[in-house]
Amino acid sequence: MGHEAQETDATAAVDFKEVQSTERFQQLRKRHRSFVFPMAIAFLLWYFAYVLLADYAVEFMSTKVWGNINVGLIMGLLQFVTTFAITGWYVSYSNRKLDPIAAEIRHEIEGHEFDKNGNQISGVKK
Amino acid sequence: MTFMVPAVNVADLKETTLLNMGIFALFVAVTMVIVIKASRNNKTAADYYAAGRSFTGPQNGTAIAGDYLSAASFLGITGAIAINGYDGFMYSIGFLVAWLVALLLVAELLRNTGKFTMADVLSFRLKQRPVRIAAAISTLAVCFFYLLAQMAGAGSLISLLLGISDWGGQALVIIVVGALMIMYVLIGGMKGTTWVQIIKAMLLIAGAAVMTFWVLAIYGFNLSDLLGGAVETSGNPNMLNPGLQYGKTETSKLDFMSLGLALVLGTAALPHVLMRFYTVPTAKEARKSVVWSIGLIGLFYVFTLVLGYGAAALVGADTIKAAPGGVNSAAPLLAFHLGGPLLLGFISAVAFATILAVVAGLTITAAASFAHDIYASVIAKGKADPETEVKVARKTVIVIGILAIAGGIFANGQNVAFLVALAFAVAASANLPTIVYSLYWRKFTTQGALWSMYGGLGSAIILIALSPVVSGAKTSMIPGANFAIFPLSNPGIVSIPLAFLLGWLGSILDKKLEDTTKQAEMEVRSLTGVGAEKATDH
Numbered sequence A: 001m002g003h004e005a006q007e008t009d010a011t012a013a014v015d016f017k018e019v020q021s022t023e024r025f026q027q028l029r030k031r032h033r034s035f036v037f038p039m040a041i042a043f044l045l046w047y048f049a050y051v052l053l054a055d056y057a058v059e060f061m062s063t064k065v066w067g068n069i070n071v072g073l074i075m076g077l078l079q080f081v082t083t084f085a086i087t088g089w090y091v092s093y094s095n096r097k098l099d100p101i102a103a104e105i106r107h108e109i110e111g112h113e114f115d116k117n118g119n120q121i122s123g124v125k126k
Numbered sequence B: 001m002t003f004m005v006p007a008v009n010v011a012d013l014k015e016t017t018l019l020n021m022g023i024f025a026l027f028v029a030v031t032m033v034i035v036i037k038a039s040r041n042n043k044t045a046a047d048y049y050a051a052g053r054s055f056t057g058p059q060n061g062t063a064i065a066g067d068y069l070s071a072a073s074f075l076g077i078t079g080a081i082a083i084n085g086y087d088g089f090m091y092s093i094g095f096l097v098a099w100l101v102a103l104l105l106v107a108e109l110l111r112n113t114g115k116f117t118m119a120d121v122l123s124f125r126l127k128q129r130p131v132r133i134a135a136a137i138s139t140l141a142v143c144f145f146y147l148l149a150q151m152a153g154a155g156s157l158i159s160l161l162l163g164i165s166d167w168g169g170q171a172l173v174i175i176v177v178g179a180l181m182i183m184y185v186l187i188g189g190m191k192g193t194t195w196v197q198i199i200k201a202m203l204l205i206a207g208a209a210v211m212t213f214w215v216l217a218i219y220g221f222n223l224s225d226l227l228g229g230a231v232e233t234s235g236n237p238n239m240l241n242p243g244l245q246y247g248k249t250e251t252s253k254l255d256f257m258s259l260g261l262a263l264v265l266g267t268a269a270l271p272h273v274l275m276r277f278y279t280v281p282t283a284k285e286a287r288k289s290v291v292w293s294i295g296l297i298g299l300f301y302v303f304t305l306v307l308g309y310g311a312a313a314l315v316g317a318d319t320i321k322a323a324p325g326g327v328n329s330a331a332p333l334l335a336f337h338l339g340g341p342l343l344l345g346f347i348s349a350v351a352f353a354t355i356l357a358v359v360a361g362l363t364i365t366a367a368a369s370f371a372h373d374i375y376a377s378v379i380a381k382g383k384a385d386p387e388t389e390v391k392v393a394r395k396t397v398i399v400i401g402i403l404a405i406a407g408g409i410f411a412n413g414q415n416v417a418f419l420v421a422l423a424f425a426v427a428a429s430a431n432l433p434t435i436v437y438s439l440y441w442r443k444f445t446t447q448g449a450l451w452s453m454y455g456g457l458g459s460a461i462i463l464i465a466l467s468p469v470v471s472g473a474k475t476s477m478i479p480g481a482n483f484a485i486f487p488l489s490n491p492g493i494v495s496i497p498l499a500f501l502l503g504w505l506g507s508i509l510d511k512k513l514e515d516t517t518k519q520a521e522m523e524v525r526s527l528t529g530v531g532a533e534k535a536t537d538h
Helices: A002-012 A016-023 A025-054 A071-110 B009-041 B045-053 B058-068 B071-084 B084-114 B120-124 B128-162 B167-218 B224-235 B250-269 B271-279 B281-312 B316-324 B326-379 B386-409 B416-431 B432-440 B447-465 B492-508 B516-528
Strands: A064-066
Touching: A002 B271, A016 A025, A016 B084, A016 B516, A025 A071, A025 B084, A025 B250, A025 B516, A064 B416, A064 B432, A071 B084, A071 B281, B009 B167, B009 B326, B045 B167, B045 B271, B045 B386, B058 B167, B058 B271, B058 B281, B058 B326, B071 B084, B071 B128, B071 B281, B071 B316, B071 B416, B084 B120, B084 B250, B084 B271, B084 B281, B084 B432, B084 B516, B120 B128, B120 B224, B120 B271, B120 B326, B128 B167, B128 B271, B128 B326, B128 B386, B128 B432, B128 B447, B167 B224, B167 B281, B167 B326, B167 B386, B224 B281, B250 B271, B250 B416, B250 B432, B250 B492, B250 B516, B271 B281, B271 B326, B281 B326, B316 B326, B326 B386, B416 B432, B416 B447, B416 B492, B432 B447, B432 B492, B432 B516
Parallel strands: none
Antiparallel strands: none
């Protein structure tokens, strides 16, 4: 279990409450939530709107648009498109806005900046 | 616009049995060699359960697609579209959109917080023992429902290929499938299972792509003409409109909503999918794997739309329903129509491989959960060494294999996509509220978790037992009896909100406070990945 064991040692002395209260961590948390929550609500609403239309607005969904292709089919395929679009958007957002802060905080923790006994035990446990 | 629809003679299929078996045997032989090679460095528990966290995002993403594109997706959805038209397409959309819940809310945070199982995350900041037991029980329950669906698919496929409609013959084949699966998991562990998934996912997507291209070519790459063909063969213009299956009554409309809810919220709570996030080294790779799997799964579901309507147009709903294996036989029959015995052999072997691989993935998840959560943490009180834990996991594999074989023999003949939807409902009710609350809600408590998990699991299972799925209808599992008090065949619309409510209520009524240090630790770990990332980038 090579690295598994090390992991436990490396974070045993960390004061997580202190990390949690730092401004940078709060910023990371805020950035994460302010993206994923509204996005999750948006795509769930769009999905349920679609399900409700398919369920209770059969006439509308059966309207032919082009040949045999009707509104329902187009809306179904649009669900695919929005799913791919949101995936792409989230990945680019995380790469730009979340990953750099997360990596910074992680390095500081691993560099013993948040150990419970201050910095003096830095480097002792390796 | 007239298309000749040559009849598919189901009796001809029997002559291709040897060929089918040959192609399948070849797949088993090749994958077995790979599994044995992959398992050479299986030493630790992390190796056995999480493949040593050695897979890359794209590899794991393909394996997730392999896990997800089960017989339900391929056989079940194609069959559902071929027979019920637009309403079958609904499964594809729900199954795909559901991945956004996993991507945005669950995958990375879970990867950062846990080690091997879902219970690792759920019990992180709550009371270990009770929460772990509850999470393990719901993991086992969901895996069992899912296994049932896969084994039912195996039964359908066999009856079609071998023309075996007698109970004993089908049972024998289900036993062979089960035994093979036990071997894969025992020998290969997570690493071997993952490789089988990767190979199978690629074969499945390639096979579906060839068939899609073929069907479209027949209709001059005009989707509208293909749809027209489906309407013409079925003689029912409503094939293209919603409501053919679920639009009949107000109850069935509500059932459609319930299904939609279960599909979209189930994925992010499926234990065997969650466990896959632990096979990658970092959260970033976990994210990459979800992106890959969304791409592959989305592509595949576009194919199923063409295949389903293709089967409706070229094979015809009546032939499909009359064939041994019923609804689930649409895709193999379409393959036979297009490419004769060779394509049928290939597609059936792939479908078999799919069942085998998915069953293996489910089994290892259930075994890991039992060994890691119940045996190591509860029975041995955390004192079991990893070697004993892996030994227990291996024994559990055999027990689960036998249970799956027995269950599969009885669940034979139901539409597999429908059975899988039940597993999704159980997962979404029992697991999702607790996963979401423990990752995002500071005031969530042990009591809330227990109420939500047991309440969600219990209500989902009780409602299924009291639904027309089990009794009171012609297609029920026990057709003779009638104790169907609950009118909907999918319990999601009741049990999922109930589980969320119970989680909230249990927490606000809990007089005991949870450890805020643990909460801080979980939040910091989940967002930054500290301690869970391999020390590679500094």
